[in-house]
Amino acid sequence: MSLRPELERLLAKFGQDTQRIEDSVLIGCSKQHEAWFALDLGLNSSSSLNASLQKAEMEIELKGSFTDLRKALFQLNTKDASLLTTAQALLRWHDAHQFCSRSGQPTKKNVAGSKRVCPSSKIIYYPQAPTRISIPSSQMAPVVITLVSDGTRCLLARQSSFPKGMYSALAGFCDIGESLEEAVRREVAEEVGLELERLKYSASQHWSFPNSSLMIACHASVKPGQTEIQVNLKELEAAGWFSHDEVATALRRNNPYTQQQNGTFWLPPKLAIAHQLIKEWVEKPSCSTLPA
Ligand SMILES: NC(=O)C1=CN([C@@H]2O[C@H](COP(=O)(O)OP(=O)(O)OC[C@H]3O[C@@H](n4cnc5c(N)ncnc54)[C@H](OP(=O)(O)O)[C@@H]3O)[C@@H](O)[C@H]2O)C=CC1
Numbered sequence: 001m002s003l004r005p006e007l008e009r010l011l012a013k014f015g016q017d018t019q020r021i022e023d024s025v026l027i028g029c030s031k032q033h034e035a036w037f038a039l040d041l042g043l044n045s046s047s048s049l050n051a052s053l054q055k056a057e058m059e060i061e062l063k064g065s066f067t068d069l070r071k072a073l074f075q076l077n078t079k080d081a082s083l084l085t086t087a088q089a090l091l092r093w094h095d096a097h098q099f100c101s102r103s104g105q106p107t108k109k110n111v112a113g114s115k116r117v118c119p120s121s122k123i124i125y126y127p128q129a130p131t132r133i134s135i136p137s138s139q140m141a142p143v144v145i146t147l148v149s150d151g152t153r154c155l156l157a158r159q160s161s162f163p164k165g166m167y168s169a170l171a172g173f174c175d176i177g178e179s180l181e182e183a184v185r186r187e188v189a190e191e192v193g194l195e196l197e198r199l200k201y202s203a204s205q206h207w208s209f210p211n212s213s214l215m216i217a218c219h220a221s222v223k224p225g226q227t228e229i230q231v232n233l234k235e236l237e238a239a240g241w242f243s244h245d246e247v248a249t250a251l252r253r254n255n256p257y258t259q260q261q262n263g264t265f266w267l268p269p270k271l272a273i274a275h276q277l278i279k280e281w282v283e284k285p286s287c288s289t290l291p292a
């Protein structure tokens, strides 16, 4: 059942522009894969755009009462609490990023609410970090990087933007409202379609390319027999399982920029946390299956 007509009816009843539904942001989905969106009704907002909804009248209409989220956390289950805190954080971020800091022009939200774009300067604003292009950013975005193993092999992947022949562990930006564990499981599922069994924190690193990230590195394992991958070609150019011997040999290879060999793959430089993660696995392949 779609709640959109009901929401439109409510907004219209309270004299609001039903276009405001377009300000909704995606906060999750049900087990049946129905998307859940959140909309700021603006009841506490000082902005003239949103301030006109009447709280008391709305409570009568909805047969409920609005309450402070911190108080509500005593009553909510974990799932609902996570949805509401995600909604609050994401809606607050959108409210604070209505205008481009370079052009001063209004920014435009994408449908899901995962970013805002300035049509004038073309700058993309993400909730995790101010921008992905040219404006130097002093804020760090948390990024998870995961080396998945099936017990004997490890999973390496490459993006088309990587230097030719380089393979690395799976990486991805944490979404607002996510825990580290949730981000790791989602990124691995999104990029290669695998469900993780165990997860073990390894180390972290500041990474300044292209903008500041806090890289949080983990080892992970899949259930035996559940190793079939589905490469998400929108995000990756290729991914595959590599044997212990293949990876150990690649680790010993010299600088690929000075020694290009056809058909061989190579790994990120020693200073990258991806390299450390891969080295750790080569030295102790059981590290991904040990209890955390
Ligand atoms: N130190 C190391 O060893 C390694 C570091 N890395 C780093 O990890 C980072 C993340 O890996 P990557 O696979 O690219 O991430 P993702 O898998 O999350 O994919 C990148 C996409 O996520 C979206 N996105 C969400 N938030 C942001 C944000 N704050 N900034 C930019 N894009 C965002 C963008 O898509 P859209 O615009 O469509 O929403 C982007 O194209 C990279 O910056 C890379 O430099 C990666 C591997 C090794």
Ligand SMILES: [Mg+2]
Pocket (backbone or CB within 6 Å): 170, 171, 172, 191, 235
């Ligand atoms: Mg990625």
